[in-house]
Amino acid sequence: MSRDYQPILPAASRYLQEKWDKAAYRQHRSKVDLASPAVDTQGLQPPSHLQLNLKRMQLDRERQAIRERDDCIRLARLVAIVQSRGRVDNWNSYSICSLSSERRRRELAQIGVENQRLMGRLRQQQSEYAREPWERHWERVELIRNSIARYPRGMRAVQFSVIELGGQ
Template identity: 30%
Template structure:
């Protein structure tokens, strides 16, 4: 039934025969296209050694490297000679500089250390302003509220121990210590 819808390029008497001939021609064309071999040469061009190897450049590089090597060797000889001998100049300075107010500075330093110790003792003995236990109770209350108003199952929050809470930080809500 496909031959009825077929539109041949040339006028014909039998649309069915023309359809079969066109179909046969198309199949032959498909086979030829599939078995066709590429005519493009995609191989790289031939490489010539005289273009690839630049002798003048290599010769200049070798000469530069030999000059550097010779200079390095000369410097190494000079350094080893200086290390073996004491050298020409005595540049050892054994003078120890002294300050005139050394004792005064040490006394001031001791005074500062004593003041620091006294301050540390007074700070360690004073009571904290904020209560870590209050924070812990507030957190437990907050977890209870979150559980009661939550739409989904609550997340498992790990409850930190009381002594982990920092002692001197701010609280957002006003509470009694």
């Protein structure tokens, strides 16, 4: 079927008839839109004590007060951070709280007492070795070593210390 406008009644100009029909239809639709219903289909208005929920309003005010308080706290924290100039403030200061600290302190004191007793016993003990013959033997060995050495033994120690210090 053709897309041309087909007037219901015969017309001399199809173009003018189409314009008149569209204008009439627009006017009809505007009247329909402005028309009010003849029958009231709306329900009854709820009572005023149900329209205005006072408890909800109170809860909303409390929530708003909590938000404002939290915002003030956060703002104070941010101001403190900005003014702190980057100092670290997350140090944990814990006090050592142990259930066995008293027992450990007594054991430590007991160990200290035992160590003192052992030290006293060691100091009172006489040596079982004869030290004087060993010292005489060592002096003879030193004399023999010095006599067979090509260079004096003291010079070698001086040379090594100069080499270790960087050849000064």
